[in-house]
Amino acid sequence: MINTRQLLVASALLLFTCVNMNAQKIVKLWETNPPTSNEITEAERYERNGGWVTNVSAPDLTIYQPDKAKNTGMTVVICPGGGYSGLAIEHEGVMFAKWLNEQGITAAILKYRMPNKHKEIPLDDAQQAIRYVREHAGDLGIDADKVGIAGFSAGGHLAATASTHYAIKGTSTRPDFSILFYPVITMEVATHGGSKLNLLGDKPSAADMHTFSNEKQINVNTPPAILLLSDDDRTVPPANSTSYYNALKQNNVPAAMYIFPEGGHGWGMRENFKYHTQMLDLLGTWLKDIQNKQ
Template sequence: MIDRRSVLALAVASGAVRVSANPVQGDPTEILPLWPGRPPGSPANLPAERYVERAPQGQPHDRYADQIASPSITVFRPDQPNGNAVLIAPGGGYVRVVTDKEGYETARWLTARGVTAFVLRYRLPGGGWAHRADVPLQDAQRAMRLIRAGAASYRVDPRRIAVMGFSAGGHVAASLAVRHAMSVYTPVDAADRLSARPDVAALLYPVISMGAHAHAGSRNELIGKMPADADVVAYSPDHHVSVDTPPTILIHAADDDVVPVENSLGMFDALRARRIAAEVHVFQSGGHGFGLRLPPTNTAMRWPELFLVFAQTHGFVV
């Protein structure tokens, strides 16, 4: 049998997908590195970063980044900012970060409505980093702190910053929501004195459980194919909901055959048990990884508006 990475390597070699430079025309050019030097726990030899374009010529971009050595946030500024901000963590099964479908397209939808968006390109556990399972959370915490540190220059209210995550990026976002105060790296500057707590969390078809109903690929990359029971608990966000967890909205399709809907339902139950303001929206269809690319006749296409209404009830100005 050939695994997905082998298939991808063959596809790249055959020209079915294209290794490309980033950015391309139309991409934002304001990209902020997360760390002033090498990221925490860097290996002696950093991964060789690359971007891969999966879309056929002439079709909307469908790029991803992998082998990430220099994590960053890409800034999308609206023409008329309303003070709201969202940190976006795209998915990719912890082997890649899907740049366009769940990142840039969502950011553009938000900026059209006055929301300043920041697309997170986080490091992946398999890059040889020390404490590999904490690497995505290190980057998410650092990104949130940098956004707060630069709030005035971004024209955002530091009390109105949400996190939004998709699939494995949903695990990044959920981990930030429940472990924002956990010390996972040594502070490097004044920004690290700021809170990493999101004010609202939006989790779309998120990877949550590392045990029952786990997405095997994400779990294998993060904590290994045969993880210790303690690691299964430690890296399942539903086990760590506390009174400091922000209000959370969950979006999932009942027919998701990649990340079972039980991930969102389990997280919702954990939030309710702690009396955290929460909503879960389970749509009849949509599959996995739909982002903004569903047909208008699919009711799951309503999810962005549902997010904004939920965020408005928890401090956002719309």
């Protein structure tokens, strides 16, 4: 006969299994030390019931895989936002990964290092994440030519940076498509001040501001993108997205942009965003179109 203690243990194990059944593995991003240190010495901190992480100096990938019967072969590397000071790992990471799995898409949440005014560090991690996914495509059951990147807010800046600054020698770090949620794009007039400060430092050079203003780095080889944002976003001005979209079109790069009438900033996968269902319908359709064109 099962006693109360055994029942509680069984219930806890069942809950743990339900929460983690999609998380196939967590992998260390770099086999050895990363090429550059961000000089953060404090331990990582998880706050807001684990949904917000700061002091990230040990990057990793948490890989969520869909049911084999649904697997489309597509993969998305996810870059949560947080102004380059922390990561909104739950509603801009885990929740999105699980939604992608429902669409038959493998998701890899990138816990990238905070730059701490070392501008190259987030991009190093994003490029390494794309390398890892492509180099392990066989093990993951994915198509190395269907690897995209997604980012929210400052994570959107990182995703756009990876889409405009990439290596083609060896394993390519160019994503095949990008999904940009209310992204920081520019480091100039319409920028998000906190992201700019944390990435480029107190007195960034004109050259650095130009280099990390991604609307100015687009060319005909930039991957297709979808941008999703709110018209009333007062944290990251919509001009960030419109400038990126316009530059894509000037270079004949396929793109879609949906600006919702209201919602502000940072809604991610939260269902209280008024246009949550419509947003996911639009994104799902776009992803199917991308899959069919690749």
